[in-house]
Amino acid sequence: MLEALAAGLFGLLIGSFLNVCIFRLPRDLSVVAPRSFCPGCEKTVSWYDNIPLLSYFLLGRRCRYCREPIPWRYPAVELITGLLFFWCVYSKGWNVWGLKLCVLAAIMVDLIFTDLEERILPDEFTLGGAAAGVALAAFAPPSSNLSIFFLPAQWPAWIHGVFEALFGALVSAGLLWVVGAVYQHVRGREGLGLGDVKMLLTIGAFLGLPAALLAIFASSMFGAIAGMAYIWFSKEEFTYELPFGTFLGLAAVVGGLFGDQILGWWLG
Numbered sequence: 047m048l049e050a051l052a053a054g055l056f057g058l059l060i061g062s063f064l065n066v067c068i069f070r071l072p073r074d075l076s077v078v079a080p081r082s083f084c085p086g087c088e089k090t091v092s093w094y095d096n097i098p099l100l101s102y103f104l105l106g107r108r109c110r111y112c113r114e115p116i117p118w119r120y121p122a123v124e125l126i127t128g129l130l131f132f133w134c135v136y137s138k139g140w141n142v143w144g145l146k147l148c149v150l151a152a153i154m155v156d157l158i159f160t161d162l163e164e165r166i167l168p169d170e171f172t173l174g175g176a177a178a179g180v181a182l183a184a185f186a187p188p189s190s191n192l193s194i195f196f197l198p199a200q201w202p203a204w205i206h207g208v209f210e211a212l213f214g215a216l217v218s219a220g221l222l223w224v225v226g227a228v229y230q231h232v233r234g235r236e237g238l239g240l241g242d243v244k245m246l247l248t249i250g251a252f253l254g255l256p257a258a259l260l261a262i263f264a265s266s267m268f269g270a271i272a273g274m275a276y277i278w279f280s281k282e283e284f285t286y287e288l289p290f291g292t293f294l295g296l297a298a299v300v301g302g303l304f305g306d307q308i309l310g311w312w313l314g
């Protein structure tokens with residue numbers, strides 16, 4: 047429990063860094079320099095105004111200098127990341143499995159919000175995330191166990207783990223790419239971006255093929271429901287570009303972090 051609380055506090059700090067990434071990566075700005083600044087007046091944010099979660103409320107939700115409102119996304123990302131980190135370590139323990147889920151959670155939180163705000167899925171997180179997923183699979187492989195059909199059973203466990211991650215990444219992303227290409231051919235316009243395909247590389251590498259396919263299915267359902275709700279409420283023709291990456295990210299977080307619990311509850 048203490049370890050999970052420590053992970054939660056660390057998650058607040060990571061969430062604070064993710065906020066920087068969410069604002070800067072889609073704008074091609076460096077995430078290390080300059081230090082945090084207010085987008086309104088460009089004044090540097092002092093460390094005492096940059097405490098995760100607390101500063102937002104202490105400052106009355108506004109910049110200290112120009113009184114520009116601070117978007118709610120800042121405390122939300124910090125709180126969500128903190129809670130997810132707490133849960134990862136609470137459910138998996140203070141070990142490589144807990145660490146792996148924390149990394150997945152951080153990447154997905156970033157992508158959920160960059161896609162929602164800017165319709166951009168930065169390579170740093172999609173391709174970087176896929177590389178991290180493959181590397182972590184050597185120590186904590188996805189649970190799919192498909193490698194036994196392709197590799198000799200006596201080969202070391204870490205090779206099986208890496209294969210499992212690569213297989214999940216490439217097959218699920220390849221499938222989504224084919225679906226996108228067919229859609230574009232039939233409808234004559236782009237339905238999926240390459241960013242979504244790269245994001246699936248990450249999800250497949252972390253969770254393995256079956257869970258990645260489930261994530262595609264679940265996010266398509268979310269997307270269809272959101273699209274229909276939009277048409278229903280706005281009474282307009284549907285022209286709004288849905289943030290498919292946001293739905294994919296939600297599906298990966300729910301499946302990856304809460305999949306065992308949902309399955310256990312489902313099976314009674």
Ligand SMILES: [Zn+2]
Binds near residue numbers: 085089110114
């Ligand atoms: Zn300001």
